[in-house]
Each structure stands twice: as C-alpha cells, then as structure tokens.
Amino acid sequence: MCVEMEVIAIVERFENLEERKQRTIRQAALAEFAAHGYAKASTNRIVKAAGIGKGMLFYYFTSKQELYAYLVKYSLETIQSRFLDRVDGKEPDMIERLTQLARLKMEAQIENEEVFNFSSVFMQENDAPLPDGLAVKIGELKQTGYRLMYEGIDKSRFRKDADPDKVFHLIRWSIDGFQQELLAKLSGQNLAEIDFAPYWDEFYGYLAILKRSFYETEGESS
Amino acid sequence: MCVEMEVIAIVERFENLEERKQRTIRQAALAEFAAHGYAKASTNRIVKAAGIGKGMLFYYFTSKQELYAYLVKYSLETIQSRFLDRVDGKEPDMIERLTQLARLKMEAQIENEEVFNFSSVFMQENDAPLPDGLAVKIGELKQTGYRLMYEGIDKSRFRKDADPDKVFHLIRWSIDGFQQELLAKLSGQNLAEIDFAPYWDEFYGYLAILKRSFYETEGESS
DNA sequence: CAATATTCGACCACTCTGGTCAATTTAAAT
C-alpha cells in the first residue's frame, strides 16, 4: 500500500504557508534569536509572539536547530539579494562607495529590520549548531562585505601628506560613527515611518567636510 | 542576656575578608554579570568560578540583588577614583583632551578590566533592581563622562571653512573608531601583558593627520 | 462521508533557578 509516497521535507510545510503567516512567524523567531542568541532563545516565547500553538512550530520545523538554520539561510539570501547584489563594487571613490553602501543598506534594512538585527547576532555567535554548508556561507558573506568595503578603492585621491591607509581608516570610522549614532538615536522607532531626508542632508554635510579635509585639493576657488 | 549585641550588616562579612579572597569572588561575579546581565546571571556559576560553596555567597550577601548592588557601587567608585578623578577637564584642545581620556581609561582598564566590562553592561541595563541612590549615581556618572568629553572644548581651533560642531564629531568618531577596533583586535588577550607602545605610536600617527586636516593651519612651511 | 492535513495546548522529563539549612570544620575565648 502506498508504495509511492509523497515525501515532503517538513520545512516545506512552512514554505507552503500563506505569506502573511510565514512572515509573522519568521519575524517573531528572528526577533527572539536576535534578542537572546541561539542557546537562550525560547521556543515558547516565539510561539506566543507569533500567535500560534506550540505544536505548530514543531510541525513546520523538526527542531529549534532546524528553525535556526532556516532563519540563517533566509537572512543570508535576503542580505545578498536585497543589499549586496545591488552594490557597485567598481566605484573607486571611497566616499562615493561608502555613501552607496550606507544608502543601500539603509533601504534594505528598512524593509527587513529583523533580518539585519538577527544577522549581526549570528555573525558573531559561534557556538550555534549549524549545518556546515551554512557556516561556510556565513564566512563568504563576511568576505563579500569586506571586499565591498575595502577593495578597489583609489587611495591616490587622498591628500599626499598623510599615510593613505590611515586616511582610509579615518574616513571609514567617521562614516561608521555617524551611522551608529544615528541608528542609536532612532532605535525603538519604526524605521519605515521615519523621514530620512534631513538625516541624509546632515550626512552629506559631513561628507563634504571629509572631502575637503582628506582629499587632494583640486583648484581651491572662493 | 546579651542586651548589647554586635549588629553588623551582612555585607560587612564580605568586606572583612582578606583582600585576595574578596577579589576572587568579585571578579567572578563581575564577569558573570558582565557576560549575562542581571536577570540571566547565575549565582551557581559565580560560586563555581569563585571556588566557594554556594552557602558562602548568601552568607556574605543576602541576595542576588544585594550582590549586584554591591558590584555596581564598587564599580562606580572604582571608575570615579581610578579614572574620572584623574582627568583634567580644563584642557581646551580637543585632541589633547581625548588623548588624555584614552590614555587614562586604558590605564584604569588594564588594572580593572572586569569592572569596565561590567560597567558598560549595567550602564545600559534598565530592568535590574537597584536602590534608588545607586540609580541616581549611575546617571551622574554618565553626565560626568559626557562633560569630560564635550565641555570646554575650544572649537575655534578648527578649520574655518567647516561647521565646528561637525568637525568635533568627526574627530570623536575617528578616535572612538580606532579605540574600538584596537580593543576588538586585543579582546581575549590579557591586557596587562600587552606592550602598548606600538599602538600608541600608531595612534599618534592618526592624531597628526587629524590635526593637519581639521585644525586651522598655522604657517605651513617646508 | 471518509480520508487527510492542520491546529491546538496540556503534558513530559529534564535542567536550572535563587535561596535555605543542618551539619561540620575552624578559630577564638575562657
């Protein structure tokens, strides 16, 4: 009886769900893992936040581990397609490059806030149980990010009286500092509701100073 | 009988201990609270790390709360006396001021690593049960730190073609960035065993560039 | 109507929690 059985991976049950429900559960789980890390995250809190019965979580995923692995995979794909793929890694001007990175990351983050929060947690976590393939992919993502930030920058545009590598770092720290401080100020608010225009203006103000200070001056007219 | 009884606060039992043992227990507790925050910190792990029986912890302190409060108080006093009190809040030159802060903080941190790690945790934690007095003192410490970093800086030394407030932030972010990155690179190692000389040299290299770039040029000869 | 796919939450064995306390060792006082 039933020689040819429809074998479906359990996780497909989840993927066949209507998007709305999938999203609710994913958000709840991402938030929980982001807030507590793998070990201390609670499946009970996840189901409560997602508004589903305890049984359903283990109907969609065989275990906490599989749920975690799914979330990591999902996050990697999201970051890749919604952020990294859109970056122009050829732009040689450092400030242009970093501005682009900042803008694209912000755009991606607004629509996938939990994913980015979660990613900064699992990128550091190293005692979470992950299938080898995913662990490798995390490493690759880190490297991609690194390349996008450091590779192919034309340092010859910097002022000649200073070590270009040092100038490079100073510019990076400045832009990072602005971003971090802005994000801290805005934390708690819903990013999607914020009008970023004035913050971008402020940002460009900083960039102008950085250019004036760290780039070779090219014809200083009044 | 025994009308005049020697009433001692329980915590004094701890303070009458020999310094060595006090220190061992304090370090274990500071590390545990720093790593997990108040709620998730485990008294079991503390006594194990400190090498004492479970009973002793509650012989010295009546509860986890009291232990936590003691550690906060101890940390505040340490930071005040070993760091803040030594800062010259009058130095008007921003880079001099921040250099001084970096150096003094580093010196204090080398000899009280756990205290500083713990402090950055309890300064953000806001659902830990603390006697009102201490909560106030934490606020005061934050303000002192803020003043030491921002107050009385002579911004007129900055280049005239840029908003001095922006320049101020750029310099701060640069120095913070260097510090953070260094600390991250050195994390895990025992700070006391590290020779910081080359790092200070590197640091001064950055400061020279910052001065050259952001300060008003005063007679550019060569 | 029957078969199948979903959904629920009570329940399980287990771990860990902050805290207690009877019993023991150590030190001090007489």
Add this chain to the structure above:
DNA sequence: ATTTAAATTGACCAGAGTGGTCGAATATTG
C-alpha cells in the same frame, strides 16, 4: 582542655522554564 562562636560546605527545596510530544479536535479535500 573545653566551651562558644564564626565560617564553610553542599545536599536540598519549590518553582520556573526548557525543547519537544501527542491525542484530540477541527478544516479541508476528494
């Protein structure tokens, strides 16, 4: 040497929370 007091231990407690199961109820489908 003997009494008294202080210091120290870890087994133990009730309670909370853990990841995960499962029988029963409900929806959906053929």
